[in-house]
Amino acid sequence: MSGPVNDASEEAQLLDMIERWTERELKPIVREYDHADRYPNHIVEQMKELGLFGATVSTEYGGLGLPASTYAKIVMQISSVWMSITGIFNSHLMLALAIEKFGTPEQKRQWLPKIASGEIRGGLALTEPDAGTDLQGIRMTARRDGDDYVINGTKMWITNGAEGSCFAMLVKTNPEASPRHSGLSLFITPKKEGFTVGRKLKKLGYKAIDTAELIFENYRVPKDHLIGGVEGQGFYQTTGGLELGRINVASRGVGIAEGALKLATEYAQMRKTFGKPICEHQAIQLKIAEMATRARAARLLTLDAAAAFDRGERCDMEAGMAKYFASEAALENSIEGMRIHGAYGYSQEYDIERLYRDAPLTCIGEGTNEMQRIIISKNWIKRNPIA
Numbered sequence: 001m002s003g004p005v006n007d008a009s010e011e012a013q014l015l016d017m018i019e020r021w022t023e024r025e026l027k028p029i030v031r032e033y034d035h036a037d038r039y040p041n042h043i044v045e046q047m048k049e050l051g052l053f054g055a056t057v058s059t060e061y062g063g064l065g066l067p068a069s070t071y072a073k074i075v076m077q078i079s080s081v082w083m084s085i086t087g088i089f090n091s092h093l094m095l096a097l098a099i100e101k102f103g104t105p106e107q108k109r110q111w112l113p114k115i116a117s118g119e120i121r122g123g124l125a126l127t128e129p130d131a132g133t134d135l136q137g138i139r140m141t142a143r144r145d146g147d148d149y150v151i152n153g154t155k156m157w158i159t160n161g162a163e164g165s166c167f168a169m170l171v172k173t174n175p176e177a178s179p180r181h182s183g184l185s186l187f188i189t190p191k192k193e194g195f196t197v198g199r200k201l202k203k204l205g206y207k208a209i210d211t212a213e214l215i216f217e218n219y220r221v222p223k224d225h226l227i228g229g230v231e232g233q234g235f236y237q238t239t240g241g242l243e244l245g246r247i248n249v250a251s252r253g254v255g256i257a258e259g260a261l262k263l264a265t266e267y268a269q270m271r272k273t274f275g276k277p278i279c280e281h282q283a284i285q286l287k288i289a290e291m292a293t294r295a296r297a298a299r300l301l302t303l304d305a306a307a308a309f310d311r312g313e314r315c316d317m318e319a320g321m322a323k324y325f326a327s328e329a330a331l332e333n334s335i336e337g338m339r340i341h342g343a344y345g346y347s348q349e350y351d352i353e354r355l356y357r358d359a360p361l362t363c364i365g366e367g368t369n370e371m372q373r374i375i376i377s378k379n380w381i382k383r384n385p386i387a
């Protein structure tokens, strides 16, 4: 792929290409790679060719410069077949976003072209063993030492942690700061001496992609690795990118919800009981109707949030609604899809069990659904004050 999409027909061509790639390259291998928890190196190479590592990076830096709405549709398509591999470029694009949105001109010139091509691959590292939702409670520190910073601490649950080579790393440059968020800073941290990968974490689902613990011991970076060049901006920089992150997770949820619906739709027409296909029994019809409605509503909410993002509007509430609804839709559709498959839904020889294992992650990542509801409510009240 090359260049941005300029109109609906270019977007349609792009999505058609992604759909053909998904069917040709992903569908035949997904079950094997998922069950073996094997990293798909050759798929990563194909993603580079497709330009996915630069999907939302500006063309000026060698990316595709896609709007969020097109990017969301790509993620939906791939996730309907194999959600976990979208994490390989999604988390990476959060690193790109942090640099493009908040980096200095020199940081953008230095890092973005290699990130957009996939030569450098990585992600966003916020979570620690004792702090996830409460980001301001992280303990990792960066201490200024001459023209360098020295970083110490441990990150947990970092997507692409083992296979990636560079991360946007949230640390405390001032652990005593009050309010706590004013002591947070975001650094570009390439792998080198002092930065080691601890355990690769074993998971319920989201297989074939690495999620790891990252350990920093007297890791030294020059001061020009501080994103934006000013200390204390890390919390704002991190949460400022979360809207796109939420749209991305919502899109994964839509993909799973639609994927489960597709599998259930096919199965319900093939499987017969009491002399007719099960889709002709009312109990199954009710399930299919609910699944189809949830999947459609999730898609529309997500595209609505993406459109607000593309208009340059602050869209915490819309992105929160999309993320919350689409991830719950993924969870509900995957279990309903499994029920429609009867015993075969419980078999590793069918795909629905993978969707059922993958779906819960979408309720956790990029802010748990408990937090999404709090964000939605706060924004709703703010927009609707009493006169």
Ligand SMILES: Cc1cc2nc3c(=O)[nH]c(=O)nc-3n(C[C@H](O)[C@H](O)[C@H](O)COP(=O)(O)OP(=O)(O)OC[C@H]3O[C@@H](n4cnc5c(N)ncnc54)[C@H](O)[C@@H]3O)c2cc1C
Binding pocket: 091, 123, 124, 125, 126, 127, 130, 131, 132, 133, 134, 156, 157, 158, 159, 160, 203, 206, 211, 361, 364, 365, 366, 367, 368, 369, 370, 371
């Ligand atoms: C497979 C996987 C990949 C991940 N990848 C990354 C990554 O690449 N980078 C990264 O930085 N992180 C990553 N994470 C971590 C993820 O972002 C965190 O797990 C998430 O933010 C929740 O944090 P926690 O697990 O510490 O839960 P906690 O913050 O301990 O929350 C526990 C529970 O309490 C609830 N809760 C917490 N605070 C409140 C509150 N104020 N009000 C109401 N309820 C509350 C939560 O909703 C949750 O139900 C990943 C996680 C997983 C499972």
